[in-house]
Amino acid sequence: MATVKKPRAVPSAEFDGRPLAPSRPGTVLVLDDEPLMLSACERILRNAGHRVIPVDNAPGALQVVGEEAVDVVLADVRMPGMSGLEALPILKHRDPELEVIMMSGYATLPEAVQAIKSGAFDFLAKPFEDIEKVQQAVSRALARHRMHRARELPEPALAGIVGQSPVMQDLFRLIERVAPTQSPVLIQGESGTGKELVAHAVHQLSSRRLRAFVVVNCAAIETLFESEFFGHEKGAFTGAIQQHVGLFESADQGTIFLDEIGDISTYSQVKLLRVIEVGEVKRVGSNRTAKVNVRVIAASNHDLETAVRQGAFRQDLFYRLHVVPIQVPPLRERAGDIPLLARHFLALAAAKFGKPVTRILPEALACLQAFLWPGNVRELENTIERAVILAAEVTIRLQDLPAQIALGESSILLPPNPEAPLLILPYVQAKERAQAFFHQRYLSGMLLKTSGNIARAARLSHLDRSNFRRLLKRWQAH
Numbered sequence: 414m415a416t417v418k419k420p421r422a423v424p425s426a427e428f429d430g431r432p433l434a435p436s437r438p439g440t441v442l443v444l445d446d447e448p449l450m451l452s453a454c455e456r457i458l459r460n461a462g463h464r465v466i467p468v469d470n471a472p473g474a475l476q477v478v479g480e481e482a483v484d485v486v487l488a489d490v491r492m493p494g495m496s497g498l499e500a501l502p503i504l505k506h507r508d509p510e511l512e513v514i515m516m517s518g519y520a521t522l523p524e525a526v527q528a529i530k531s532g533a534f535d536f537l538a539k540p541f542e543d544i545e546k547v548q549q550a551v552s553r554a555l556a557r558h559r560m561h562r563a564r565e566l567p568e569p570a571l572a573g574i575v576g577q578s579p580v581m582q583d584l585f586r587l588i589e590r591v592a593p594t595q596s597p598v599l600i601q602g603e604s605g606t607g608k609e610l611v612a613h614a615v616h617q618l619s620s621r622r623l624r625a626f627v628v629v630n631c632a633a634i635e636t637l638f639e640s641e642f643f644g645h646e647k648g649a650f651t652g653a654i655q656q657h658v659g660l661f662e663s664a665d666q667g668t669i670f671l672d673e674i675g676d677i678s679t680y681s682q683v684k685l686l687r688v689i690e691v692g693e694v695k696r697v698g699s700n701r702t703a704k705v706n707v708r709v710i711a712a713s714n715h716d717l718e719t720a721v722r723q724g725a726f727r728q729d730l731f732y733r734l735h736v737v738p739i740q741v742p743p744l745r746e747r748a749g750d751i752p753l754l755a756r757h758f759l760a761l762a763a764a765k766f767g768k769p770v771t772r773i774l775p776e777a778l779a780c781l782q783a784f785l786w787p788g789n790v791r792e793l794e795n796t797i798e799r800a801v802i803l804a805a806e807v808t809i810r811l812q813d814l815p816a817q818i819a820l821g822e823s824s825i826l827l828p829p830n831p832e833a834p835l836l837i838l839p840y841v842q843a844k845e846r847a848q849a850f851f852h853q854r855y856l857s858g859m860l861l862k863t864s865g866n867i868a869r870a871a872r873l874s875h876l877d878r879s880n881f882r883r884l885l886k887r888w889q890a891h
């Protein structure tokens with residue numbers, strides 16, 4: 414009677430001497446030039462429940478690691494062309510979290526041991542005496558891989574502001590110092606840098622945190638400024654059907670955040686200055702004044718000092734608000750935070766759209782880091798959301814990013830930085846990629862110009878038609 418062979422359970426493994434629960438399956442790339450060895454490993458690991466990608470040459474493995482979410486590589490030491498030892502540093506460079514296990518016959522054992530010193534996780538001697546050993550080594554490698562990824566989790570942040578760069582650490586210290594005081598705060602910085610988040614953090618870290626945090630977009634309410642800010646009595650003016658409590662009164666004992674303060678008229682500036690100085694509001698249509706205890710935080714993405722010099726912003730109000738100035742740096746001055754922010758937004762977007770996207774390929778991350786982000790953190794957040802929507806699998810790839818980011822271009826206002834994303838690649842691949850970018854853009858640009866007429870496009874390019882077609886085919890530019 415034939416027996417059905419059940420897949421084996423993944424054996425329990427140890428990490429740093431501690432036993433681990435049977436590990437969850439992962440994606441394992443097996444790299445070996447011997448077909449028999451390749452299929453044996455494939456079978457062993459598939460039986461243990463892993464997803465296995467068999468590859469018989471090192472350049473092929475490098476390519477897969479650049480394109481797929483591989484957790485562990487099991488690589489032979491000696492292979493024709495590029496050896497496993499030569500591939501190891503490139504693999505680790507492409508994905509530092511990748512764990513590599515070297516496999517070697519007795520002849521190359523010293524080299525395998527050497528490989529551990531250059532970052533391999535473990536080595537296995539061939540022929541395998543016990544296939545359990547292979548499964549165990551992979552389980553241990555997977556456990557470490559997951560631990561490294563999990564270790565990043567408690568992200569450096571202050572009250573929801575994510576950052577670890579020196580400029581952000583300085584900003585965090587400043588927020589911590591000013592938050593407990595009652596002093597007004599003026600937050601300046603380019604659009605999308607996180608000014609509102611900073612304002613909120615100041616409120617959260619103050620003794621007013623359980624009271625109201627009232628956000629006012631000054632640019633939007635200018636026409637009804639007085640009644641919005643100070644309230645009105647019933648019948649105070651046409652349309653004042655009911656009594657209305659103003660924003661300052663709603664924020665009593667709490668914080669009012671005056672966003673885009675540079676946009677209010679000089680008339681309103683006078684009124685605002687009075688409330689801040691006297692701590693009293695008078696509703697429109699009333700003679701009675703009411704005391705309010707409100708902390709004022711203001712923000713602007715124009716330079717208010719310049720506005721003061723130009724006479725557009727009152728100097729007295731500026732000095733009142735400028736007691737503690739906080740400058741939020743543009744994202745391009747804290748590029749070191751980009752991987753952290755990208756992963757933060759990735760987790761948020763994955764949850765928001767219910768998609769299990771968990772990784773960003775190193776190449777894609779390098780492009781995100783090289784971009785100059787004219788729209789700052791907000792633009793990065795939107796880019797990651799879009800990439801999560803586009804991502805085909807669990808990984809964000811280069812093609813999920815907008816072209817100008819993937820191609821290393823920046824806004825037309827800022828100098829382009831085309832080499833940066835190429836600098837993580839070896840010369841041959843960098844050149845290939847640059848050529849692909851060039852050909853795709855040149856050829857499709859020509860076709861666009863001639864509404865798809867290949868003969869005309871070829872003429873304009875001073876190429877003959879067959880040559881043009883050949884290039885189109887080679888670079889797949891349509």
Ligand SMILES: Nc1ncnc2c1ncn2[C@@H]1O[C@H](COP(=O)(O)OP(=O)(O)OP(=O)(O)O)[C@@H](O)[C@H]1O
Pocket residue numbers: 573574575576602603604605606607608609610611714754757790791794
């Ligand atoms: N350091 C950060 N960590 C996490 N999220 C951030 C960070 N900085 C900004 N964000 C997010 O980016 C988006 C834009 O931030 P925010 O609205 O605070 O910017 P802003 O400077 O007020 O922009 P604007 O000048 O256009 O009003 C928000 O979704 C915010 O949560």
Ligand SMILES: [Mg+2]
Pocket residue numbers: 608609672
């Ligand atoms: Mg804002």
